[in-house]
Amino acid sequence: MEDLAAELARELDSRLAAEDDALVASFPGDRRGRQPVHTVYVPADRYDADLTRTWGEQARQAMADHDAILRECLGAAADDLVPRVEDKLRREPIEDLRIDFEDGYGTRPDEVEDADVARAAKALAASQGDASRPASYGIRFKSFERPTRERGLATVVGFVDHLLAAGGRLDGFVVTLPKVTAVAQVEAMALACERIEGAHGLAPGTLRFEVQVETPQSILGPDGTALVARMIHAAPGRVVGLHYGTYDYSAFCGIAAPYQSLEHPAADHAKAVMQAAAAGTGVRLSDGSSNILPVGDTEQVRRAWALHLRLVRRSLERGFYQGWDLHPAHLPTRYAATYAFYRDGFGDAAERLQRYAARGEGGILDEPATARALADFLVRGLECGALGENEAVTASGMTVTDLTALARPARA
Structure with a gap:
């Protein structure tokens, strides 16, 4: 019987060799290294080399201005959490940054966007020597849909050109491909990365990108399959993240504006599909944002902070360890909720x-x-x-x- 077992093992090793290799290639396991707890989105025209420091200062000022409210929201854990958050905001207020040339920036004349591309790229290069710089950073550009494709390509090509010309580095650099509706768009992005690398003599695989899941087509394709799973494998080694887009996805699903939220059942369904598709691939997940800002009077700040604390905690409990932040006053509750978890x-x-x-x-x-x-x-x-x-x-x-x-x- 031992001879039979050994003989069968050799036969099955041969029979299953291709499947074994494909499993390792397609599902290599979780990627090593730190995953940021958030991504900060900043419109390109508002970005400058000092942004990380100023956001940290504004976040600490918000904590100081509303100390009692924050402590009330944190309850018994406040004495432990508040000093930790203050320390984090001094050392590393932003872990991951996207300079936004898409929805947060809007549609502008080409010459205006070209000027902002050049200015922002030079500012990013200048910021890379700062000890408080984000560990990872990049841009979001306009989608590969027909009306915005050429503009989006001009932005990403121009940004890399200007960044490298200014002495900037691409370690930690990631670009975000928004409003993806087809696997072919992911393949096209991989081709664009390859051509940009070739033009600059960069090592293959230097440029990586995230797929922004903000259209129902990326979750359920016209053939009834989960296209997001195929998107991950359409550009192996280049697709490094799936980022959920709260408000575009909700709007495309026909959800009324007052009910568009990270915790809507449609959002939970989309994120569950993303989670299953990414499992074991090394592709990381990010939840979306809250558009309720902690600004205004005391009651507005209290409601916004309480909501943000709850939403961040909810995402963490569901295995989404990263989310978007859109305002400096979101940082205290981002870190407080994360640390408490x-x-x-x-x-x-x-x-x-x-x-x-x-x-x-x-x-x-x-x-x-x-x-x-x-x-x-x-x-x-x-x-x-x-x-x-x-x-x-x-x-x-x-x-x-x-x-x-x-x-x-x-x-x-």
Whole structure:
């Protein structure tokens, strides 16, 4: 029987070799490295090299102006969270930045947009020497739909030209492809990246992009399939993210403006499809934004902050670890909600990892997949600053290296 098993194993290895290779290529596992907790969108005409610092200052000022409101919203955790958020806003107020040439910027004469492209690219290059610069950054340009295709291409080509000419770097650079309705548009974006790289002598794969899921066609194609799944695999190595577009998607679905929200059932359906499509591919997910700004009188700020705290927490609980922020006063609640999420779950996750290492002692026998999720929870908390290395190592009994290896294994 042993000879039969060995013979069958060799035969099946040969029979399944192509499928084994395809699985590794298409589903390599989670990408290593930090995922930002948010993406800040700034209209291109409002961007300058000092934007990260000024947003941090404005966010801290909002905290100071409305300290009592923020503490009321945070409840008993306020004394722990407020100093952590203030420290984060001094060190790294923005983790990921998009200079927006699309909806946030609008339609302008070509010469105006060309001038803003040149100015913003030079400003980005100048900002790259700043210690508080975002870890990742890029642009959103107009879509590849026929009416805006040429303008969008002119913007992305021109921006890379001006950025490199000004001595800027492309490490951490990502572009956002909006309003995607067809797999062919993703393939076209990959072609554009290849041609731009060739024109500048850049290494293949230097330019990467996110697919913005803000049309129903990207979720359900005319043939009844989930096109977003095919989009991920249409440009392997270049598609690095799926970003949900709250208001365009809702509007295209016919949802009335007062009910367009991150928590509408149509939004949850779209994001569930995105989540299933991206699982195991290394492509990261981002939720969308809230258009309710924490500005105005005391009651307006209270309502906006309470809503934002709830929406960010809701996204985190559903496995969307990133979202959009549109205003400096969103930053305090972005970080407060994120830090609270990881600190609330920290003790239980660390204890369960210790039990897992002890093979179930203590009454819980977690599966290996759950252990990976527990380790990933701690690693994400470390990466965003919610947890300290010493407390995570002490509580879990594992080094950061071991936690990371457990959280994000490569598929063999």
